[in-house]
Amino acid sequence: MPALKLFKFIPLFFYAFFFILALPAQAGEESLLRLATTTSTEHSGLLQHLLPAFERDTGIRVHTIAVGTGKALRMGRDGDVDVVLVHAPAAEQAFVKAGYGIERHDVMYNDFILVGPTEDPASVKKSQSASDALARIANNAHIFISRGDDSGTNKKELKLWRDAAIKPMGNWYREAGQGMGKVLQMAGELSSYTLTDRGTWLAYRSKSPLQLVYQGDPALFNPYGIIAVNPARFPDINHAGAQALINWITSPPGQRLIGNYTIGGTQSFTPSANSGQFALGHEPASQAH
Amino acid sequence: MDSLNNATFEALQLLASGDSGLWNIIGISFKVSTTAILIATPPSLLLAFLLAYGDFPGRRLLISVFSTLLSIPAVVVGLTLYLMLSRQGPLGDLKLLFTQSAMVIGQIVLCVPILVAMCHSALQAADRRAWETARTLGAGPVRAVLTVMHEVRFGLFAALLAAYGRIIAEVGASMMLGGNILNATRNIPTAIALETSKGEFSQGIALGIVLLILAFILNGLLHYFQGKGRFAT
Numbered sequence: 097m098p099a100l101k102l103f104k105f106i107p108l109f110f111y112a113f114f115f116i117l118a119l120p121a122q123a124g125e126e127s128l129l130r131l132a133t134t135t136s137t138e139h140s141g142l143l144q145h146l147l148p149a150f151e152r153d154t155g156i157r158v159h160t161i162a163v164g165t166g167k168a169l170r171m172g173r174d175g176d177v178d179v180v181l182v183h184a185p186a187a188e189q190a191f192v193k194a195g196y197g198i199e200r201h202d203v204m205y206n207d208f209i210l211v212g213p214t215e216d217p218a219s220v221k222k223s224q225s226a227s228d229a230l231a232r233i234a235n236n237a238h239i240f241i242s243r244g245d246d247s248g249t250n251k252k253e254l255k256l257w258r259d260a261a262i263k264p265m266g267n268w269y270r271e272a273g274q275g276m277g278k279v280l281q282m283a284g285e286l287s288s289y290t291l292t293d294r295g296t297w298l299a300y301r302s303k304s305p306l307q308l309v310y311q312g313d314p315a316l317f318n319p320y321g322i323i324a325v326n327p328a329r330f331p332d333i334n335h336a337g338a339q340a341l342i343n344w345i346t347s348p349p350g351q352r353l354i355g356n357y358t359i360g361g362t363q364s365f366t367p368s369a370n371s372g373q374f375a376l377g378h379e380p381a382s383q384a385h
Numbered sequence: 386m387d388s389l390n391n392a393t394f395e396a397l398q399l400l401a402s403g404d405s406g407l408w409n410i411i412g413i414s415f416k417v418s419t420t421a422i423l424i425a426t427p428p429s430l431l432l433a434f435l436l437a438y439g440d441f442p443g444r445r446l447l448i449s450v451f452s453t454l455l456s457i458p459a460v461v462v463g464l465t466l467y468l469m470l471s472r473q474g475p476l477g478d479l480k481l482l483f484t485q486s487a488m489v490i491g492q493i494v495l496c497v498p499i500l501v502a503m504c505h506s507a508l509q510a511a512d513r514r515a516w517e518t519a520r521t522l523g524a525g526p527v528r529a530v531l532t533v534m535h536e537v538r539f540g541l542f543a544a545l546l547a548a549y550g551r552i553i554a555e556v557g558a559s560m561m562l563g564g565n566i567l568n569a570t571r572n573i574p575t576a577i578a579l580e581t582s583k584g585e586f587s588q589g590i591a592l593g594i595v596l597l598i599l600a601f602i603l604n605g606l607l608h609y610f611q612g613k614g615r616f617a618t
Contacts, residue, residue, distance in 0.1 A: 130483065139583055161483060161564040175472035176482050278582040303584045330472060332480075 129158045129337035132169075132177040134248055135275040137320070138162035140295035140364055145357045150344050156337050164247030164275070172196055172323065175330035179338035181345075183248035183293070183320045197323035201346055204354050204365040205319040208252055209297060210310040211280070212238075212289035220289065226313035227260035234260075237268040239288035241279050244271025248318075253291045256315065280304055293318055298359035319368065322346075346370070388586070395587035396594060406567075407588070411595055414572035417485055418553040421492035426545065429497050433504035434530055438516065448505065454498035462494050463561035470562070483564040488572070491558035496548035503547060507540025508533065542610055546603050554596055 137143050138160060147158050161171065165182040172180040173196040181203065182188060191197050210229055212220055218236035223229035233240050242264070243250035257264050270288075272279050276296040283290040284304045297308070322342050327335035344350045346369035354367040399407055435441075436448055468474050470482040470490075481487045515536045519529040534541060556574035563570030565579060573592045580588040 135582075159483065159564070159566040159569055161566060175477075275582050277584055281582075281584060300584055 127156050127337070129156050129179065129334050129341060130161065130177040131158050131179050131181060131341065132161050132163060132167075132171040133181040134165050134168060134183055135162050135277065136183070136249070136293045136296045137181060139275065139277045140293075140299045140359065142295060142354070142357055142365060146345070146350070146353055149353055150341060150350070153344060153349075154340050156340055158341070164243070164245045165251065166246030169196075172325045175325060175333055177325065178334040179322065179324050179341055181320060181322045183318055184251045185319060185321065187248075187251065188321050188323060192323060195326055196329070198326050200321045200323050201342055202368045203320045203322050203345055204351075204367045204369075205317065206294045206365050207311065207318050208249065208291055208316040209294055209308050210289060210291055211283065211297060211304070211306045212309040213287040214305070214307050216309055218289070220309040223310050226256055226310065226315045229310040230256055230260045230262060233289050234262050234264065234268075237266060239268050239270060239286055240264070241283045241286065241288050241290040242269060242271045243276065243279055243291075244273045245275070247276075249276060249291060249293055252316075252318070256291070259315065280306070295359070295364040298362055298364045302360065320365070392586040392590050396591035399587065399591045400594065407591060409568055410571050410573060410576045410592065413485070413568075413570070414553060414574075417488045417559075417572060418492055418549060421489045421552055422496060422545065422549050424489070425493045425496050425500060425548070429500035430504055430534065430541070433501050433508055434534070436501070436505045437508035437511075438533075448502075451498050451501045451505070455502055457495075457498070458557065459491075459495060459555045460557035460561065462491055463558035466491050466494065466558070467561050482562065483566060483570060485563070485570055487562040488559050488570055491562045492552040492555065495555060495558060496552045499548040499551060500544055503544030504541055507537045507544060510540065511537045539610060543607060546607050550600060550603060553599065 133143065139162070143160055143162075147160070151157055161168075161177065163171070165184045165187065168177075168180050168182050169184075169187055169191050171177045172191065173194075180191075180197070188197075188200050192200050210220060210226075212218070212233075218232045218238045220229045220232050223232060242253055270286075272282055274282070276292055277300060279290055280292060280296065280300045281304075282288075284306050287305075289309070294311075322345060324335060324338035324342060325333055327333055345354075348370075351367035351369050354365050355363065357364060436444060436451075466487070467482065469476045470479065470487055471477055472480075472482070481490070511533055515533050516529055519532040520526075524532060554574055556578055559565075559570070559572055560575045560578065563572070563575065565571050565575040571579070573596055577589045577592050580586070580592070
C-alpha cells in the first residue's frame with residue numbers, strides 16, 4: 097500500500113506545528129532584552145566586549161539588532177525593541193521630546209575621521225577644518241562615498257556638508273546605502289574618501305588600503321547615548337531590563353570596560369557617562385548650527 | 386586571487402575546528418528552514434491538489450496568482466510581514482518580530498508559491514485514471530488523494546527541494562524579520578551578509594561552502610530518487 101507511506105510523515109508535521117507555537121513563549125521570557133544599536137558599536141567589536149559581562153552580572157540576555165541610527169530609533173518608536181544605543185544627538189533629543197523614549201544618558205564618545213587614498217589626491221591632509229577638508233574633496237571632484245542610509249554617520253556627514261555650504265552633487269558623490277564596514281570596503285576598492293567613526297575604522301584599518309587623512313575638528317565629535325523606550329507607550333516591553341542595562345553601562349564597571357576596549361592597541365571609545373562635560377547642549381561651540 | 390585563496394583556506398580551517406559560533410549559525414538555518422517547509426507542505430499539497438483536480442470558480446485565477454507570486458522578491462515579503470508583525474502592526478500583540486518564528490513565517494510565505502505551483506503542475510500531469518481507479522476500488526477521498534500523490538511523488542519531491550533551496554539561501558526576509566541576532570536569528574545567509582560587510586571574508590566563504598554542500602546533497606538525493614523512479618515505472 098504505497099499511499100500509506102505518506103502517513104509516516106504526519107508526526108513530523110505535528111512536531112513542526114508545536115515548535116512554532118512554543119517559540120513566542122520562549123522569546124517573551126522576562127530576562128530577554130532587545131537592544132537596537134548602530135552598526136558602529138557592533139562592527140567595532142565593542143558590544144561583544146561589553147555584553148557578555150552585562151549578561152553575567154545581571155542574568156539578562158541581550159538580543160542585539162545592529163542597524164543604522166535612523167532605523168534603530170524607528171524600532172524604538174514602534175516598540176519593537178526595549179532600549180536603543182545610538183549616536184545622533186539631534187535625533188535622540190527629538191526622540192525623547194516626542195515621548196518615544198524616557199531620558200537620554202551619555203555613554204561614551206569617540207570622533208569621526210576622514211579616510212582616503214594614501215596618495216591623498218585632494219590634499220585633504222593640509223585641511224584647516226572639517227569644512228575645508230570637504231571643500232577640497234568637492235573642488236577636486238574626487239570620489240566620496242556617503243553612507244546614504246540615514247545612520248548617525250550619514251546624518252553627521254550631511255550636517256558637515258551643510259556647514260561647509262556645499263551641496264554634494266555630481267558623479268563624484270556616491271550614496272552607498274550600506275553599513276560602515278561595507279562603505280569602507282567600497283571606498284578602499286574605489287580609492288575614494290569617506291567619513292567614518294573611529295571605532296569602525298580601527299577595526300578595519302589593517303584590511304584597508306586607505307589611510308586617515310583628516311581628524312581633530314571639534315565638529316567631528318561623536319557622542320553615543322542610550323535611551324529606554326517609553327513604557328507608557330508599550331506597557332509590556334522589558335523596561336526593567338532596559339533600565340538595568342542603562343544603569344550597568346553608565347556604572348563605573350561598565351564605563352571601565354568601555355575605556356579599556358582597544359583595537360590594535362588603540363582605545364576606540366572614551367567613556368563619558370559621569371563627566372557631564374559632553375552632555376547634550378554642551379557640545380563644542382563649533383558644532384552649533 | 387591571493388586573498389580569495391587565503392579566505393577559502395581559513396574557511397576550511399574554521400569548519401574543521403568545529404567553531405561553535407559557526408555551527409550555531411548553521412543549526413539555526415536548518416532549524417528555521419526545515420520548520421518552515423514542514424508547516425508549508427501539507428496545506429500547499431492540498432491546495433495544489435484542489436487546483437489540479439477541483440473545479441471551482443476562480444481556479445484559473447488562483448493558478449495565475451501563485452505563478453506570479455513565484456517571482457515576489459524576498460525583501461518585499463520581509464517588509465510586508467515586518468509591518469504586520471511590528472508592535473504598531475495588526476499582529477503586533479503576538480510579539481513575533483525578531484524571533485525565529487517570524488523567520489519561519491517569512492520563509493513559509495516564500496516557499497508556498499513554489500510548492501503550490503510546482504506540485505500543481507506535477508499533479509496535473511498525473512494520470513486522472515489513478516484517482517478514478519482508486520475511488521472505484523473503494524478508497525475514501527483521503528486514500529485516493531494519497532494514491533495520486535504517490536503516483537507523482539518524484540515531481541512533488543522536486544518541488545519540495547526547490548522550495549527548500551529557495552528558503553535556506555534567502556537573505557532579505559530573514560534579515561528584516563529576524564534582525565540577524567547572534568545565537569537567535571542569525572542564519573547562514575544573514576551571517577554571510579554581515580561577515581562580508583565586516584570584511585571577514587573567510588567566515589562568509591565557510592558559510593557559503595556549507596550552503597553549497599547542502600545544495601549538492603539535496604541535488605544528489607533528487608537524482609537518486611528520480612533514478613529509482615525511472616527504473617520502477
